[in-house]
Amino acid sequence: KNEVEQSPQNLTAQEGEFITINCSYSVGISALHWLQQHPGGGIVSLFMLSSGKKKHGRLIATINIQEKHSSLHITASHPRDSAVYICAVSLRGTSYGKLTFGQGTILTVHP
Amino acid sequence: ETGVTQTPRHLVMGMTNKKSLKCEQHLGHNAMYWYKQSAKKPLELMFVYSLEERVENNSVPSRFSPECPNSSHLFLHLHTLQPEDSALYLCASSQRGTAQNTGELFFGEGSRLTVL
Numbered sequence: 001k002n003e004v005e006q007s008p009q010n011l012t013a014q015e016g017e018f019i020t021i022n023c024s025y026s027v028g029i030s031a032l033h034w035l036q037q038h039p040g041g042g043i044v045s046l047f048m049l050s051s052g053k054k055k056h057g058r059l060i061a062t063i064n065i066q067e068k069h070s071s072l073h074i075t076a077s078h079p080r081d082s083a084v085y086i087c088a089v090s091l092r093g094t095s096y097g098k099l100t101f102g103q104g105t106i107l108t109v110h111p
Numbered sequence: 112e113t114g115v116t117q118t119p120r121h122l123v124m125g126m127t128n129k130k131s132l133k134c135e136q137h138l139g140h141n142a143m144y145w146y147k148q149s150a151k152k153p154l155e156l157m158f159v160y161s162l163e164e165r166v167e168n169n170s171v172p173s174r175f176s177p178e179c180p181n182s183s184h185l186f187l188h189l190h191t192l193q194p195e196d197s198a199l200y201l202c203a204s205s206q207r208g209t210a211q212n213t214g215e216l217f218f219g220e221g222s223r224l225t226v227l
Contacts, residue, residue, distance in 0.1 A: 002153070033216065041148075041199050043218035044113065086154070098167060099216070101153040 003027050006087050006102035013109050019074040021105045023087030026068065033099065034061050034072050035086040043086070046072070077109045114138040117202050117219035124192065125227050132187040132222045134202030140217070142207045143185040145177060148199040148221070157200075160185060161207055192226045199223050 004025045013019055023032070034046040047054050047061040049070075054061050058077075063070040074081055087102040115136045124130050136143065145157040159167035160179040174196075176188040185202055202219040 004153075035216075035218075040220065041201075041223065042113070042220035043201060043203075045215050045217065048215045088154070098156055098159065099154075101155075103153045 002103065003100050004087055004089055004102040006085075006105050009103065009105060011105055011107045013077050013107070015078055015109055015111050017077050017109075019077050019081075019107065019109075021072045021085050021087075021107070023070045023072070023102055024068060025070075025087075025089050025100075027089065027100070028092035029089040030092045031090040032063055032070050033088040033090070034070075035088060037084040037086060037104070039083075046085075074107075079109045079111050082108050113217045113219065115202060115204055115217050115219040117200075117222050119222060120220060121223050121225075123225045123227065124189070126192060126194070128192075129188070129190040131189065132200055132202075132224075134185040134187075134219055136183055136185075136202075136204040136217070138204055138206075138217060140204040140206045141182055142205050143179060143182075144203040144205075144216070145185065145187050146201040146203065148201060150198075154201070157187075189224070192224075194226050197224055197226045 007022045031048050031050045033048050035043050036046050037043045049063050058075045060073040084104045084106050086104045088099045091098050118133045142161045144159050147155045147157050156169050157171045158177045163179045174191050178186040199221045201221045203216045205216045
């Protein structure tokens with residue numbers, strides 16, 4: 001069993017829909033990251049959070065430390081949101097921010 | 112543009128070749144990373160350099176040899192690779208914060224390697 005599990009693995013939506021991607025982890029962490037990877041391969045960091053909630057534009061990330069769970073929400077989804085969304089955690093106790101990654105969620109938004 | 116540049120973007124090499132991947136960051140960060148992304152598998156950490164010193168080697172075979180000559184540059188030297196080493200190799204950088212934390216990661220576009 002992976003230390004970081006994402007669901008769903010694949011998600012298809014219609015433009016305008018509200019989208020939720022979930023991430024659960026089983027280890028102690030100092031921070032959780034949400035990353036976006038487009039087909040070309042490059043990865044962009046969307047959020048880094050250790051508690052509560054962060055919002056950037058149409059994206060919202062929440063984390064519940066007690067339940068070891070995080071969600072990424074996309075409001076008013078758009079075809080340009082189509083990408084792979086990756087959850088990763090910085091393991092607690094490592095000085096150099098070693099990240100452990102989930103397997104990713106492939107999101108396709110149709111017009 | 113994330114401030115992390117990788118070259119080449121694509122590389123095809125034979126099993127007996129020697130090649131290198133290059134990463135350069137323009138962000139003034141003090142930590143740099145090599146990650147490997149194979150098909151259908153999560154990203155895997157390979158190496159971490161902090162202040163030009165290797166601080167993490169995640170059980171990577173010796174046919175992969177990293178080099179960090181200064182805080183802005185990171186190389187991955189490749190020799191006698193196997194076809195199963197074909198993957199996307201991603202470089203990242205961050206500003207190391209307190210002892211148990213790291214700053215946000217900034218990734219390059221990746222170098223897609225094919226080993227024939």
